[in-house]
Each structure stands twice: as structure tokens, then as C-alpha cells.
Amino acid sequence: QVQLQQWGAGLLKPSETLSLTCAVYGGSFSGYYWSWIRQPPGKGLEWIGEINNRRSTNYNPSLKSRVTVSVDTSTNQFSLRLTSLTAADTAVYYCARGGRYTTRGPNEYWGQGTLVTVSS
Amino acid sequence: DIVLTQSPDSLAVSLGERVAINCKSSQTVLDSSTYNNYLAWYQQKSGQPPQLLLYWASTRESGVPGRFSGSGSATDFTLTISSLQAEDVAVYYCQQYYSAPPTFGQGTKVEVK
Numbered sequence: 001q002v003q004l005q006q007w008g009a010g011l012l013k014p015s016e017t018l019s020l021t022c023a024v025y026g027g028s029f030s031g032y033y034w035s036w037i038r039q040p041p042g043k044g045l046e047w048i049g050e051i052n053n054r055r056s057t058n059y060n061p062s063l064k065s066r067v068t069v070s071v072d073t074s075t076n077q078f079s080l081r082l083t084s085l086t087a088a089d090t091a092v093y094y095c096a097r098g099g100r101y102t103t104r105g106p107n108e109y110w111g112q113g114t115l116v117t118v119s120s
Numbered sequence: 121d122i123v124l125t126q127s128p129d130s131l132a133v134s135l136g137e138r139v140a141i142n143c144k145s146s147q148t149v150l151d152s153s154t155y156n157n158y159l160a161w162y163q164q165k166s167g168q169p170p171q172l173l174l175y176w177a178s179t180r181e182s183g184v185p186g187r188f189s190g191s192g193s194a195t196d197f198t199l200t201i202s203s204l205q206a207e208d209v210a211v212y213y214c215q216q217y218y219s220a221p222p223t224f225g226q227g228t229k230v231e232v233k
Contacts, residue, residue, distance in 0.1 A: 044213065044224055044225070044226050044227050045170065045213060045215075045224040045227075046224070047221050047222045047223065047224075058220055058221075059221075060221040061221065062221075094169050094170075096169075099217070103220065104158055104217050104218065105217055106160035106172055106215065106217055107160075107162075107170070107172065107215075108172050108175075108181070110169035110170060110171075111169065112169060113169050
């Protein structure tokens with residue numbers, strides 16, 4: 001059974017940098033794309049970006065200038081870094097598993113979510 | 121980006137009744153070489169992450185009850201719950217993974233009347 005467990009700071013100030021990490025337990029880590037998706041309170045879902053074990057990344061153009069997704073294959077973990085935060089970045093951030101050997105796949109497994117609040 | 125528009129935004133249905141949620145795509149999500157529709161449906165209950173229900177528009181994820189089904193092709197899709205149960209109260213999202221970036225519909229809230 002695949003499980004994703006995520007953690008990171010939940011309260012940040014404007015202009016600061018968000019940093020979240022997601023650990024993958026069970027199943028295969030290699031071959032899959034690992035995604036970050038966010039959801040502002042009471043709103044819909046926005047895909048942020050993804051990475052695979054070969055460090056190939058894809059980002060949402062709307063966030064690309066501020067986003068970095070990285071991976072640590074020795075620990076089966078991947079991370080999200082989002083810079084220059086504003087209140088509009090306040091959201092629940094989810095990690096999720098994407099497609100296998102392809103960027104074109106649904107998100108079958110999800111982390112529990114981390115609420116990140118940006119406020120002065 | 122591909123825009124997905126769901127209808128209705130919300131609906132209230134009696135237990136045991138049928139529910140239909142529509143998802144219209146601004147572009148085709150049908151791969152003409154594989155005949156696969158790159159569309160998924162998710163269920164999100166309050167305070168929980170989304171759960172994958174269907175992928176390739178109509179393939180049920182393991183463990184998903186048979187009352188959930190998906191249909192449609194290219195730009196028009198439907199999620200059907202054949203007989204609403206109390207545990208189906210949730211927000212439902214469609215997602216396209218045909219072209220980057222993957223995008224989601226705005227969600228449809230299902231409640232019990």
C-alpha cells in the first residue's frame with residue numbers, strides 16, 4: 001500500500017519561502033512522477049508541478065518563476081519550494097503520485113495535506 | 121491551458137436517487153492514437169484529500185463502488201452515481217491529464233435532500 005506523508009511550516013509571512021517535503025512509503029518510487037497540488041480554502045485544485053526519480057521536472061507556467069521541486073531518491077522523498085509568498089498562496093498543499101513513465105497520468109495517491117497560511 | 125467546466129455547481133438529491141455531473145472540456149482530451157480519454161474523476165470529502173474514483177474517463181479505481189460510473193468522450197463527460205448513499209456527500213472534480221499543465225474542473229458539491 002502506497003502512503004504519502006508530508007510536512008512543513010504552516011504559517012509564513014509575505015515575501016518568505018514555502019518549503020514542504022513528502023515521503024513515499026510502499027510501492028515503487030522510481031518510474032513515477034511525483035506531484036504537488038494546492039487548494040485555496042473553499043476553492044478548487046491547482047496543479048503546481050512534478051518531478052520523477054531522474055529529476056525531470058514540469059511546472060505550471062503560472063507559478064514556474066517561483067517554484068522548485070526537488071527529489072531525494074536515497075530517502076524516497078520529494079520537496080516543494082515556493083518563493084516570494086503572498087496572501088494568494090494561502091492554501092492546503094498536497095503531494096500526490098502521478099503517472100508511471102509518463103507525465104500524463106491521474107493522481108492515484110495523495111498526502112494528507114498541509115495548510116499553509118501567508119499572513120503578516 | 122485546457123479549461124474544464126462542470127455542471128451543476130451543486131445539487132441536492134434524495135438518498136437512492138441518481139446523480140449526474142457533467143464536465144465539458146475546452147479542447148479534446150481524446151488521444152486519437154490510443155482512443156484513450158485523458159480524464160479522471162475525484163471525490164473529496166470535507167477535510168480530506170481528493171480520492172481518485174475513475175480514470176481514462178470510465179475505468180473505476182480499485183475499491184470504488186460499482187454505483188460510480190463514467191461516460192463520454194473527447195470534450196463531454198459525465199460522472200453518474202446510480203443510487204446516492206449518505207457516504208457519497210462530497211465535492212466531485214474532473215481532471216484532464218491530456219496536456220500540460222493538468223487542470224481540474226471547479227467542482228460540484230453533492231448533498232442529500
